[in-house]
Amino acid sequence: QNKVKYIKQTTAILKQKYGGDIPRTVEELVQLPGVGPKMAHLAMTIAWDQVSGIAVDTHVHRITNRLKWVKKETRYPEETRVALEEWLPRDLWREINWLLVGFGQQTCLPVNPRCTECLNRDICPAAK
Structure with missing residues (x-):
């Protein structure tokens, strides 16, 4: 249930604040609902080809x-x-x-x- 809520909230934020894209920094990514350090570091690597830290799950x-x-x-x-x-x-x-x-x-x-x-x-x- 939380994931659905987070996805809806995050979608609205990404549309409004980032023109439908995702943020380019770990600091901005972890501000999104449901996004923690692991997901932020994975996103930086996958989306921006930037290794910002180790994604530890x-x-x-x-x-x-x-x-x-x-x-x-x-x-x-x-x-x-x-x-x-x-x-x-x-x-x-x-x-x-x-x-x-x-x-x-x-x-x-x-x-x-x-x-x-x-x-x-x-x-x-x-x-x-």
């Missing part, structure tokens, strides 16, 4: 914590984004989301991860 958040890619465990995706951006080379920011989302949906599941079939099991600190 629940899968990227979970996997990078399991792999200990963050110095200390993070509780929220936005914390994870900041921690990853501190060390991950910027030229990898674009693809980390695409690479880890599918992996998180198929193998590194939130509950009962498929560690025995995972090719990373020998190097993963969380492998069972």
Whole structure:
């Protein structure tokens, strides 16, 4: 229900304020109803071919914590984004989301991860 409401509100804002296009900055994108940092960074990459930050969703958040890619465990995706951006080379920011989302949906599941079939099991600190 919220998504429909957000889409309607956002459509009106985009028509009125942006001539039917989308904003060109993360700061403006996150002002739109229902748009958070993850979606803003994805939109910047896809729409404007500009890598403004890492798009961290629940899968990227979970996997990078399991792999200990963050110095200390993070509780929220936005914390994870900041921690990853501190060390991950910027030229990898674009693809980390695409690479880890599918992996998180198929193998590194939130509950009962498929560690025995995972090719990373020998190097993963969380492998069972």
